[in-house]
Amino acid sequence: MDNLPTLNALIEHLKRLPSVGQKSAERMAQALLTFDDKTLKEFGTSISELREKVHLCKNCGLYTENELCSFCLDPKRNNSVLIVVSYPKDVLGFSKLEDYHGRFHILGGVISPSSNKGIELLAISELEKRIVRDKVEEIILATNPTVEGELTALFVSKKLAGLPIKITRLAYGLPMGGQVDYADAMTLFKALEGRKDLK
Ligand SMILES: [Zn+2]
Known part of the structure; x- marks a missing residue:
């Protein structure tokens, strides 16, 4: 999609997930756009906190x-x-x-x-x-x-x-x-x- 660098970047990230191709990634990105602000923020927070909070059992x-x-x-x-x-x-x-x-x-x-x-x-x-x-x-x-x-x-x-x-x-x-x-x-x-x- 043209002139939508943020959305395109999101699609590229989603494509890194298993079993997600271009079409599925585009559909997911479009779905995320319909989330309300609060839900989208929570979604982002759970991703950004992953590395910080989830680690390997020692x-x-x-x-x-x-x-x-x-x-x-x-x-x-x-x-x-x-x-x-x-x-x-x-x-x-x-x-x-x-x-x-x-x-x-x-x-x-x-x-x-x-x-x-x-x-x-x-x-x-x-x-x-x-x-x-x-x-x-x-x-x-x-x-x-x-x-x-x-x-x-x-x-x-x-x-x-x-x-x-x-x-x-x-x-x-x-x-x-x-x-x-x-x-x-x-x-x-x-x-x-x-x-x-x-x-
Ligand atoms: Zn363990």
Whole structure:
């Protein structure tokens, strides 16, 4: 759109969001223009405060507005089992499973198969410290069933091989190339139930 640099800038920002193309971004921007002043201000404030108020839980790497996230503080969960995932969004499905009472650990990324790039991003030393400190008995590697996810799971299992813990990997139920953050509860439950020993 011509001569509307502010609106165009907004559209470009919206296009950075997942699944948002030019048309959707334009529709969203047009919708925002119809918001009343108060609502639009609140919308802007929640975006501008994101970085300042939402950060990573210092224990597990999930998003929180406090020092520790609600999963780390939940007294009904136990320290003996950890589901290890790549990104905070991957926890969503598992967190709704009533049969899982353990906690979570976020690696913060995956390893790229071409260059082993990403190893430095993975929160493995934090994971190692946590396993020892919290007397963790089993970690379930729940990275995506993609090349990157498999490589990351293998790397983590090798790094932790010296620790006296059980290391398992999610099993069937998850299609190859799938993503744990999109899987439904039953698929995740089956994948957890059928997990295989890596060690
Ligand atoms: Zn946490």
